[in-house]
Amino acid sequence: MSEQTPEPPPGSSPADPDPGGQGPVVPEPAAALAEVAASSPENPEALPENPEAPVDRYSRGRFLLTAVVEGNSFTVTILAIVTALVVGGLLNAFTNTTVLHAWGNLFSAPGNAFAQAWDTAAGAYVELFEGSIFNPHTVAALFQQASIGTAIHDGYLSAVFSPLSETCVQATPLILAGLAVALPYQAGMFNIGGQSQFIGGAIVATYLGYGVNLPVVIHVVVCVLGGFVGGAAIGWLVGELKARTGAHEVIVTIMLNYVMQYFLAYLLSYHYLMQGPSSTNQITANIAGNAHLPLLFGSNLRINAGFLIALACAAGIWWLLNRTTTGFEFRAIGKNPSAARVAGINVERNWVLVMLIAAGLAGLAGSAVVQGTDFSLNFQSYGTYGIDAITVALLGRGRPAGVVFAGLLFGALHAGAPLMQAVTGTPVDMVEVLQAVIVLFVAAPPLIRAIFRLRAARAGGVSLVLSKGWNS
Amino acid sequence: MELELKGITKRFGSLVANDRIDLAVAPGQVHAMLGENGAGKTTLMNVLYGLLQPDDGEILLDGKAVRFHSPRDAIAAGIGMVHQHFMLVPVFTVAENVTLGIEETNRSGLLDRRKARRDVGELSRRYGLEIDPDALVEDLPVGIQQRVEIVKALVRQATVLILDEPTAVLTPAETDDLFRIIKQLKDGGTSVVFISHKLKEVQTIADTITVLRRGAVVGERPPTATEDELASLMVGRNVQLRVSKEQAKPGEVVLDVSGLTVADQTGRVRVNGLSFQVRAGEILGVAGVQGNGQTELCEALMGLRPAASGHVRLDGHDLTHATPAQRLRAGLAYVPEDRQEDGLISDFSVADNMVLDQFDRPPFASGINLNLGAIASNAAELVREFDVRTTSAQVPVGTLSGGNQQKVILARELGREHKVLVASQPTRGLDVGSIEFVHRRIVEQRDHGVAVLIVSAELDEIYALADRIAVMYEGKITGFRPPTVPAEELGLLMAGGSDEVYSPAPGQQETEIATPTPGAGTPGAGQ
Numbered sequence: 001m002s003e004q005t006p007e008p009p010p011g012s013s014p015a016d017p018d019p020g021g022q023g024p025v026v027p028e029p030a031a032a033l034a035e036v037a038a039s040s041p042e043n044p045e046a047l048p049e050n051p052e053a054p055v056d057r058y059s060r061g062r063f064l065l066t067a068v069v070e071g072n073s074f075t076v077t078i079l080a081i082v083t084a085l086v087v088g089g090l091l092n093a094f095t096n097t098t099v100l101h102a103w104g105n106l107f108s109a110p111g112n113a114f115a116q117a118w119d120t121a122a123g124a125y126v127e128l129f130e131g132s133i134f135n136p137h138t139v140a141a142l143f144q145q146a147s148i149g150t151a152i153h154d155g156y157l158s159a160v161f162s163p164l165s166e167t168c169v170q171a172t173p174l175i176l177a178g179l180a181v182a183l184p185y186q187a188g189m190f191n192i193g194g195q196s197q198f199i200g201g202a203i204v205a206t207y208l209g210y211g212v213n214l215p216v217v218i219h220v221v222v223c224v225l226g227g228f229v230g231g232a233a234i235g236w237l238v239g240e241l242k243a244r245t246g247a248h249e250v251i252v253t254i255m256l257n258y259v260m261q262y263f264l265a266y267l268l269s270y271h272y273l274m275q276g277p278s279s280t281n282q283i284t285a286n287i288a289g290n291a292h293l294p295l296l297f298g299s300n301l302r303i304n305a306g307f308l309i310a311l312a313c314a315a316g317i318w319w320l321l322n323r324t325t326t327g328f329e330f331r332a333i334g335k336n337p338s339a340a341r342v343a344g345i346n347v348e349r350n351w352v353l354v355m356l357i358a359a360g361l362a363g364l365a366g367s368a369v370v371q372g373t374d375f376s377l378n379f380q381s382y383g384t385y386g387i388d389a390i391t392v393a394l395l396g397r398g399r400p401a402g403v404v405f406a407g408l409l410f411g412a413l414h415a416g417a418p419l420m421q422a423v424t425g426t427p428v429d430m431v432e433v434l435q436a437v438i439v440l441f442v443a444a445p446p447l448i449r450a451i452f453r454l455r456a457a458r459a460g461g462v463s464l465v466l467s468k469g470w471n472s
Numbered sequence: 473m474e475l476e477l478k479g480i481t482k483r484f485g486s487l488v489a490n491d492r493i494d495l496a497v498a499p500g501q502v503h504a505m506l507g508e509n510g511a512g513k514t515t516l517m518n519v520l521y522g523l524l525q526p527d528d529g530e531i532l533l534d535g536k537a538v539r540f541h542s543p544r545d546a547i548a549a550g551i552g553m554v555h556q557h558f559m560l561v562p563v564f565t566v567a568e569n570v571t572l573g574i575e576e577t578n579r580s581g582l583l584d585r586r587k588a589r590r591d592v593g594e595l596s597r598r599y600g601l602e603i604d605p606d607a608l609v610e611d612l613p614v615g616i617q618q619r620v621e622i623v624k625a626l627v628r629q630a631t632v633l634i635l636d637e638p639t640a641v642l643t644p645a646e647t648d649d650l651f652r653i654i655k656q657l658k659d660g661g662t663s664v665v666f667i668s669h670k671l672k673e674v675q676t677i678a679d680t681i682t683v684l685r686r687g688a689v690v691g692e693r694p695p696t697a698t699e700d701e702l703a704s705l706m707v708g709r710n711v712q713l714r715v716s717k718e719q720a721k722p723g724e725v726v727l728d729v730s731g732l733t734v735a736d737q738t739g740r741v742r743v744n745g746l747s748f749q750v751r752a753g754e755i756l757g758v759a760g761v762q763g764n765g766q767t768e769l770c771e772a773l774m775g776l777r778p779a780a781s782g783h784v785r786l787d788g789h790d791l792t793h794a795t796p797a798q799r800l801r802a803g804l805a806y807v808p809e810d811r812q813e814d815g816l817i818s819d820f821s822v823a824d825n826m827v828l829d830q831f832d833r834p835p836f837a838s839g840i841n842l843n844l845g846a847i848a849s850n851a852a853e854l855v856r857e858f859d860v861r862t863t864s865a866q867v868p869v870g871t872l873s874g875g876n877q878q879k880v881i882l883a884r885e886l887g888r889e890h891k892v893l894v895a896s897q898p899t900r901g902l903d904v905g906s907i908e909f910v911h912r913r914i915v916e917q918r919d920h921g922v923a924v925l926i927v928s929a930e931l932d933e934i935y936a937l938a939d940r941i942a943v944m945y946e947g948k949i950t951g952f953r954p955p956t957v958p959a960e961e962l963g964l965l966m967a968g969g970s971d972e973v974y975s976p977a978p979g980q981q982e983t984e985i986a987t988p989t990p991g992a993g994t995p996g997a998g999q
Binding site: 322323324325326327328329331332335336338339340341342343344345346 | 774776795796797798799800801806808813814815816817818819820824828829831832837840841842844
């Protein structure tokens with residue numbers, strides 16, 4: 001069972017009269033149906049046609065309530081994040097030597113033991129928050145300035161927004177690469193190749209960045225397009241192999257990750273290829289200033305046009321999937337390729353197209369990193385974006401809006417991590433743990449339901465792909 | 473063991489799926505539960521099997537009240553169930569499947585495969601099941617897989633065996649075999665609860681027939697009750713079992729198939745030089761035991777499978793190498809054999825499914841933009857016209873009953889311009905009411921001058937619809953007959969007897985199906 005959009009209750013008509021407050025009294029055919037379906041999934045007969053049943057009309061508030069009580073995918077996701085924060089806090093507290101020491105003296109000073117544990121866990125999260133969203137100290141500093149003019153000129157104002165800016169900067173490649181996983185997921189494919197496609201895009205964007213001379217505006221546009229093409233080429237290869245030979249995209253993308261990783265290392269090892277002329281390290285020359293993605297709010301904040309590109313791509317993918325014939329075909333081959341084929345849809349061509357677009361998005365992630373923050377390409381520029389993209393897409397339940405939120409969340413974790421480590425000594429790896437635990441809980445809705453005693457409801461989205469595997 | 477259900481009630485929200493149902497199954501009796509899809513048969517059996525908890529009422533075994541919290545309890549109490557969809561591991565052998573979950577080990581702590589094989593072999597002999605314990609389940613035809621399910625229940629000492637729509641997936645010959653097995657089980661003292669919506673079968677096999685409608689028992693009849701009586705009990709109104717239709721007025725040849733040869737994935741020729749023509753305003757019924765190339769024929773007609781040789785022409789245009797999309801545009805309408813797999817995207821809404829093959833054309837799309845309004849209004853119109861019972865056109869089509877799903881497909885295919893209708897097993901798994909509806913629509917198409925090709929394994933359906941009958945056997949047409957031909961003659965043609973002298977031993981087909989030789993792959997089985 002799938003949910004295309006979170007908001008409208010299944011089967012509600014747009015002209016829902018919405019009687020409002022009478023919620024709990026109204027019988028609920030949709031919920032009843034869902035329950036029947038959950039209890040005996042493969043029984044068409046267990047879903048009795050019931051033309052006399054009152055047509056579903058229950059209010060939005062009522063829907064929210066059922067959503068929370070029944071633990072649909074959205075609630076589960078939120079609760080998974082909460083649970084992960086708790087688990088992360090415990091982990092953080094009880095690996096800290098001070099805390100462990102205090103707990104050693106639990107019976108002589110119980111208050112101290114709990115206080116230490118709380119302080120450690122909470123302290124780390126406070127710094128994480130200050131590093132990624134809002135730091136009250138910067139506001140205090142802002143108000144100590146003589147005039148607004150000096151505050152702006154000396155960068156105190158931008159310091160206030162610096163954490164948010166960092167979050168957006170970190171989120172940009174995550175959103176783009178996350179979309180590169182989410183789109184194929186909607187079309188029934190699993191793109192593990194974010195890394196190779198990222199590298200492909202980054203190579204082309206970087207080369208165009210330092211290798212050619214173009215006027216202002218045009219240069220940056222050419223580089224961004226180049227990033228898309230660089231990624232898309234890799235994706236096209238994957239799609240074409242699947243369409244022509246049946247090679248499974250999971251295998252091919254994983255293998256291409258290695259291929260591109262070493263191809264990049266090769267390119268960066270020779271001056272006549274892409275290694276910077278004055279460098280002995282595996283790094284390219286810096287790209288031209290014209291190729292930099294423009295900063296959005298002045299030179300003190302790193303947030304750049306790449307973030308807007310990411311948001312535009314998310315909106316574009318939503319539009320593509322839900323409002324166009326191409327997206328209809330993508331979703332159709334994702335849900336049931338044989339029925340799609342019978343209906344005259346060219347399944348193979350769509351495979352190629354999906355992989356091409358998705359990989360192009362991953363390529364854009366590469367271009368966003370090179371042109372937005374790094375300005376050069378080294379043998380580690382691809383970082384863990386390929387894998388993080390999968391987590392982002394899973395947390396976002398394979399939907400563009402979800403990917404944006406998941407990307408921002410993980411972006412915030414990444415942005416806040418350095419401050420957390422600097423101030424509290426909590427290792428930045430803590431962030432990886434949080435990411436992993438969040439996804440673990442998201443992937444196991446029954447676990448979350450058990451913890452929070454929610455009624456089992458429609459299982460959907462991510463759990464499905466995880467429990468059913470690739471070929472289902 | 474005597475099984476009794478008293479006042480079983482099961483509600484889903486406001487919906488009462490089972491309303492105070494009483495049922496008594498005597499030992500060694502075949503008790504049929506007859507009812508349309510959605511009448512509550514399966515819900516009742518799920519209650520009995522411990523999958524669902526009743527809201528009210530009780531289950532009595534030999535007069536003692538019992539409660540089943542899970543199928544485990546039900547199995548322990550001697551109740552076995554064979555689901556409509558088999559619960560087998562395809563890559564395991566029969567013996568492994570049977571012992572799965574109750575594996576026994578030998579002294580050294582290893583799986584006792586020999587005992588498992590012996591048990592299966594022994595049961596198989598006792599009930600004449602003819603199962604090879606070492607065969608891989610995936611190699612077995614559907615009919616044999618079903619027997620494996622039965623053995624699974626018997627090994628767990630089931631004394632009450634529930635068969636949920638057991639014949640839905642079987643060929644006529646396999647059905648006969650199943651009935652033979654049921655009789656043997658019955659003689660051995662096992663009670664059988666036989667769930668079905670097929671009147672003829674129920675009359676053949678049952679000792680008592682309980683009819684369910686809208687979750688309640690509406691009557692109990694002996695098997696001698698007439699078909700009409702049972703049908704009207706089941707549907708709640710008088711049902712016309714025979715479609716009334718005028719004499720056909722065939723026009724020009726519309727669909728012209730000549731020398732069509734089609735191979736399957738393994739390269740085996742499944743359709744062998746087939747030639748036939750369908751005229752406007754006539755129904756050609758293709759009869760035959762399933763797996764004799766009918767599936768491949770339909771797929772080749774729709775461009776889903778390449779033709780090795782031969783031609784397919786529609787109105788004189790050669791479509792032999794056209795893509796499925798081109799054929800649909802050219803005026804072919806197609807009702808696929810497996811509607812869940814090939815006909816519908818069950819997660820998509822009813823509305824989306826109704827435009828599945830024309831979403832990219834006006835009025836449903838302009839350029840690459842979908843016109844959601846047009847899709848919705850099209851759905852509203854078709855839902856009304858085809859009487860699709862659904863709470864809304866926006867619900868996933870998978871939540872509809874089988875009959876309504878088929879209506880969605882018919883609505884889609886007949887809703888656009890077409891000259892030829894190819895319908896494969898159009899009423900498989902449907903209840904009497906829906907069958908009547910589908911048949912009426914098909915005859916209506918013919919009367920509107922559409923050339924109709926019906927492929928069906930059910931002789932009743934062929935007789936009811938066809939103006940001309942073609943019989944397929946091993947990829948060839950063994951003969952054309954008028955619909956007045958006696959069933960015996962068709963049966964002979966279906967078993968390979970032909971107009972020519974060529975006539976292998978009749979009944980060969982049956983033995984082939986019954987023999988579980990791995991790899992021999994009875995045609996069409998297990999797909």
